[in-house]
Amino acid sequence: MLRGEPIVRRFWRLALAALLAFAGTHAHAADKVELLNASYDVSRELFAKINPAFQAEWKAKNGQDVQIRQSHGGSSKQARAVAEGLQADVVTFNQVTDIDFLAKAGLVAADWAKRFPDQSSPFYSLPIFLVRAGNPKKIADWSDLAKPGVQAVFPNPKTSGNGRYTYLAAYAYALRKNNGDHARAQAFVGSLLKNVPVFDTGGRGATTTFVERGIGDVLITFESEVSAIRREYSKASLVVVYPSLSVRADFPVAVVDKVADRRRTREVATAYLQFLYSERGQDILAAGFNRVRNPTVLARYASQFPAVTLVSVDEVFGGWDEVTKEHFGNGGILDKLIAAKR
Numbered sequence: 001m002l003r004g005e006p007i008v009r010r011f012w013r014l015a016l017a018a019l020l021a022f023a024g025t026h027a028h029a030a031d032k033v034e035l036l037n038a039s040y041d042v043s044r045e046l047f048a049k050i051n052p053a054f055q056a057e058w059k060a061k062n063g064q065d066v067q068i069r070q071s072h073g074g075s076s077k078q079a080r081a082v083a084e085g086l087q088a089d090v091v092t093f094n095q096v097t098d099i100d101f102l103a104k105a106g107l108v109a110a111d112w113a114k115r116f117p118d119q120s121s122p123f124y125s126l127p128i129f130l131v132r133a134g135n136p137k138k139i140a141d142w143s144d145l146a147k148p149g150v151q152a153v154f155p156n157p158k159t160s161g162n163g164r165y166t167y168l169a170a171y172a173y174a175l176r177k178n179n180g181d182h183a184r185a186q187a188f189v190g191s192l193l194k195n196v197p198v199f200d201t202g203g204r205g206a207t208t209t210f211v212e213r214g215i216g217d218v219l220i221t222f223e224s225e226v227s228a229i230r231r232e233y234s235k236a237s238l239v240v241v242y243p244s245l246s247v248r249a250d251f252p253v254a255v256v257d258k259v260a261d262r263r264r265t266r267e268v269a270t271a272y273l274q275f276l277y278s279e280r281g282q283d284i285l286a287a288g289f290n291r292v293r294n295p296t297v298l299a300r301y302a303s304q305f306p307a308v309t310l311v312s313v314d315e316v317f318g319g320w321d322e323v324t325k326e327h328f329g330n331g332g333i334l335d336k337l338i339a340a341k342r
Contacts, residue, residue, distance in 0.1 A: 031063075031065060032064065032065045032066075032067065033064060033065070033066050033067070033265060033268050034066070034067045034068075034069065034265075035066060035067070035068045035069070035090065035265060035268060035269060035272060036068075036069045036070075036071060036086075036087060036088045036089050036090075037051075037068060037069070037070055037071070037088065037089070037090050037091070037092055037272075038071045038078045038081065038082055038086060038088035038090075038091045038092075038256075039070060039071065039072055039078065039091070039092045039093070040073075040074070040075040040078065040092070040093055040094040040160075040161055040162070040202075040203070040251075041072055041073055041074050041075070041155075041160065041162070041202030041204045041205070042072075042162065042202070042203040042204055042207070042221070042222065042224075042225045042228075043072065043092065043094075044070065044072055044204075045228050045288070046224075046284075046285070046288045046290070047068075047070055047092075049284050049287075049288065050275070050276070050281065050284055050285075051068045051070075053275075053280060053281070053284060054066070054068070054271075054275045054281075055068065057275065057280070058268065058271065064268075066268060066272075068272075071086060071088065072204075073201075073202055074155065074156075074159040074160040074161070074162075074201045074202035074203075075093045075094045075095055075098050075160060075161035075162075075202075076095075076097075076098055076101075076158070076159050076160065076161065076164075077159050077160075077201060077202070078091070078093065078098070079091070079093065079098035079099070079101045079102055080101075082102055082107060082256060083101065083102060083105045083107065087259050087263070088256050088259060089255065089256055089259050089260050089263060089265045089269045090253065090254065090255055090256060090260075090269050090272060090273055091253065091254050091256060092251065092253045092273075092276075093161065093251065093253075094125075094161035094162065094165075094222075094249060094251050095161035095164055095165070095249070095250075095252070095320075096113070096250065096252050096313075096320045097320050097324050097328075098161065099112055099113075099120075099252050099254045100320065102254070102256065106258065107256050107257065107258045107259070108254050108255070108256055108257055108258075109254075109255075109257050112252075112254040112255075113252070115254065115255070116253065116273060116274070116277065117277060117293070118293050119250065119252070120252050120253055120254060121250035121251055121252045121253070121293075122251070122253060122273075122276040122277050122281070122282070122285070122292070122293060123224075123276070123282075123285045123286075123290040123291060123293065124248050124249055124250045124251055124290070124291050125222040125223045125224040125225075125249045125251065125289075125290055125291060126165075126169070126222070126223050126246040126247060126248060126249055126291075126308065126310060127154075127162075127165050127166045127169045127220050127221065127222060127223075127243075127246050127247065127249065128220070128221070128222075128223045128226060128240065128241065128242050128243065128246065128308075129218050129220055129240070129241040129242070129243060130210070130218065130219040130220075130221065130226055130229060130230075130238045130239070130240060130241070131217065131218050131219075131238070131239050131241055132217065132236070132237075132238065132239070133236065133237035133238070133239065134239075135239050135241070136217070137149075137150050137217045137218070139217065139218050139241055140241060140243075141173075141243050141244050142169070142170050142173040142174070142192075142243050142244075142245075143173075143177070143188075145170070145192050145195060145218060145220075146188055146191035146192045146195065147195075150195055150217050150218070151195055151196070151197050151215065151216040151217050151218075152192060152195050152196055152216060152217070152218050152220060153196065153197065153198070153206050153209055153210040153215060153216035153218065153219045153220070154166040154196070154206055154219070154220040154221065155199065155200045155201060155202050155203050155205060155206045156199035156200065156201055157328065157334055158328070158334070159202065160200075160201060160202045160203060160206075161249070162202065162203040162206070162221060162222060163199070163203075163206075164328065165222075165247050165249040166220045167327075167334065168247045168313065168316075168317065168323070168327075169243070169245070169246045169247040170188070170189050170192055171185055171186075171189050171316075171327075172245060172247055172311050172316045172317075173243065173244070173245045174186075174188035174189060175316065176245060186333060186337065189337060190337045190340055190341070193337050193338060193340075193341045194340075194341045196341070197209075197215055197216060198215065203221055203222070203225060206219060206221065207219065207221065207225075207229055211229065211233045211236055211238070218241075219238075222249060223289060223291075223305075224288060224289045224290045224291075225289075226240055226289065227288075227289045227304075228288075228289075242306055242308050243308075244308075244309060245308070245309045245310075245311065246308055246309070246310060246311075247310070247311055247312070247313065247316070248311070248312050248313075251290070253273045253276065254273075255269045255270055255273065256269075277293070277294075279294060279296070279297060282294040282297040283297050283300070286298065286300065286301040287301070289304060289305075
C-alpha cells in the first residue's frame with residue numbers, strides 16, 4: 001500500500017489490477033481452442049491433411065489457433081467410447097447407426113442428420129477388393145469370395161463400419177443374383193463368412209492381417225483406403241478389383257452437442273464440419289480417393305473413380321433402423337451366420 005493512500009482508493013486499485021489480470025489471462029486463453037475428433041479406424045491420413053487446412057483457414061478468419069486431436073478406432077467402438085465419456089467435440093464416422101446411437105444416448109441432437117447438407121454426409125465410399133500380385137485366385141466378384149479355398153479378410157461387422165458395409169454389399173449382391181431370395185442370400189453370405197480366417201475390430205487391423213501377416217487372398221475395404229494401402233505397401237504389388245455391385249457407404253458427421261456446449265466449442269466444431277463441404281475440403285477429400293458431393297470437384301477427379309453399380313441401404317434393406325434390427329441386433333441374422341461359421 002502506498003504511504004497515505006486511502007483505504008477505498010487502495011481497494012479499487014487492487015480490484016482494477018485483478019480485473020486486468022483476469023482479462024489478460026482470458027484473452028490469452030481465447031487465442032487458442034482445442035477440438036477432439038473421434039473418427040473411424042482408417043481415416044488417420046485423411047485428417048492429417050484436413051486438419052492443417054482448416055486450422056490455417058480458421059486462423060486467417062478469426063485470429064485463433066485451433067489444436068485438433070484425433071481418436072481413431074472401429075466406428076462402433078468409437079461411438080461406445082464417446083457414450084462412455086470420451087470428450088469428443090465432433091464425430092466423423094462411417095455409418096449412420098453410430099451417430100444414431102449417440103443421439104439416443106442424449107449426446108447428439110436427434111435431428112443431427114439435418115444439421116448439415118446431404119444428410120450430414122459430406123463424402124462417401126464403397127467396399128472394393130484388394131488381391132495379391134497376379135490375382136492368383138482369379139477373384140473378380142463377390143461370388144468368388146464364397147468358393148472353397150478362398151480366404152476373405154475384412155473387419156468384424158459387429159465393431160466396424162468397414163465390416164458392416166462389406167457384409168451388406170455381399171448380401172445385396174446375393175439378393176440381386178438370386179432375384180430377391182433372402183434364404184439364398186443368407187446362405188451365400190454364410191459361405192463367405194466361413195472363409196474369413198480372422199475378424200479384426202477395425203479396418204486398420206484387417207489391413208495388417210492381410211498385408212503384414214500375409215493372411216488371406218483378398219482384402220475387402222473402402223475404395224478410399226485402397227490408394228493409401230498400395231502406396232504404403234508398394235512392394236507387395238497389390239491389385240485393385242472392382243466388384244460388379246457395391247453399397248454406397250455414407251460417412252456421416254455430427255457435433256457432439258453435450259460436449260461442445262460444456263466446452264464452449266460449438267462455433268469452431270460446427271465450422272470444422274462445414275469445412276468438409278467447402279471446395280477446399282472437398283478437394284482434399286477427393287484427392288484422398290473419397291467420393292464427394294461437390295460436382296465440380298468430383299468431375300476434377302473423375303478418372304480415379306471407375307463407374308460401379310451402387311445401391312443404398314435404404315433401397316435394399318429399408319433403412320438403417322430396419323437393417324440394424326434384422327441383421328446387426330443381438331440374435332439377428334449376422335449373429336446366426338457367425339454362429340454357424342464356428
